[in-house]
Amino acid sequence: MIDYATHSRFTDPGPAGEWLAGVGPDLAELRRVASGLVFHFWGNGDITDHGFPAERLAEVDLRYAADMFARLRALNPAPLAEERAPTERIVGCCRDFTLLFVSMARHHGIPARSRVGFAGYLSPDWYMDHVVAEVWDGRRWRLVDPQFLDGSVDLMDVPRDRFLVGADAWRACRSGAIDPERFVVSPELTIPGTRGLTQVRHDLVQDLASLNKHEMILWDLWGGLSDAPELSEEDVAAADELAASMQDPHVDLRALFDTDAYRVSPVITSFDQVTQVPVEVVLR
Numbered sequence: 001m002i003d004y005a006t007h008s009r010f011t012d013p014g015p016a017g018e019w020l021a022g023v024g025p026d027l028a029e030l031r032r033v034a035s036g037l038v039f040h041f042w043g044n045g046d047i048t049d050h051g052f053p054a055e056r057l058a059e060v061d062l063r064y065a066a067d068m069f070a071r072l073r074a075l076n077p078a079p080l081a082e083e084r085a086p087t088e089r090i091v092g093c094c095r096d097f098t099l100l101f102v103s104m105a106r107h108h109g110i111p112a113r114s115r116v117g118f119a120g121y122l123s124p125d126w127y128m129d130h131v132v133a134e135v136w137d138g139r140r141w142r143l144v145d146p147q148f149l150d151g152s153v154d155l156m157d158v159p160r161d162r163f164l165v166g167a168d169a170w171r172a173c174r175s176g177a178i179d180p181e182r183f184v185v186s187p188e189l190t191i192p193g194t195r196g197l198t199q200v201r202h203d204l205v206q207d208l209a210s211l212n213k214h215e216m217i218l219w220d221l222w223g224g225l226s227d228a229p230e231l232s233e234e235d236v237a238a239a240d241e242l243a244a245s246m247q248d249p250h251v252d253l254r255a256l257f258d259t260d261a262y263r264v265s266p267v268i269t270s271f272d273q274v275t276q277v278p279v280e281v282v283l284r
Helices: 015-018 026-035 056-063 065-073 094-107 166-175 195-212 233-246 253-257
Strands: 039-040 090-092 112-119 127-136 141-144 163-165 265-272 276-283
Touching: 015 065, 015 094, 039 094, 056 163, 065 090, 065 094, 090 094, 090 276, 094 127, 094 253, 112 166, 112 195, 127 163, 141 163, 163 166, 166 195, 195 233, 195 253, 233 253, 233 276
Parallel strands: 039 090
Antiparallel strands: 112 127, 112 163, 127 141, 265 276
């Protein structure tokens, strides 16, 4: 069994651990606090329109919770649960709200993990690339969205048909239940590979990594992941097999992950969001 109550190298808060002690363990409180720690790097338009210097966009590439909490403390050393001005938050994305929530939950010994997939509650008619948390409440795993204070669904228990984890999204596309073109990073984004089966397969592999406590940045590439705009027949067949395996409760997720196609290598490629070029990253 994978122990989701203990930290990964990505969720470990490092020296900020004692700072986290003042928040939680109530899940609603953890979610409230997490929602105020990150300012989405495009969700509200250009960050410079909200008082951020342009160079702070680089914060969206922060990978480790320890670095995020250190930056938050430098911006405002007040207790973590206190409300922050927008510019006292780190610039990030959905992955970062969730990573910090999972880090705080695991700090209190609560089994929690990141899930990568598609939200059907963010924009009408679309399933948008998104990351939420999944928390074991003693009876079942339930989805918790730490990004928003309120929404059109219960963000403390998001229905499974409103957020489709990677395997569910892939099989919905392949079965014809949902048009693959409805799965997007953003309805306005037209970059090749950011919608349809290509994006769904990307999130499928990202979700497998998250289930194995590798909470990756969404624009990371490793193993069989690439920035090719189209999938080959072999890619589609492999994704069919992967999605079916991930939905099988008897499959060992660690063994599924431990292949050249899916295992996160010590050196990966990531797209720097400031320069918009791929860079080589050596993981800690």
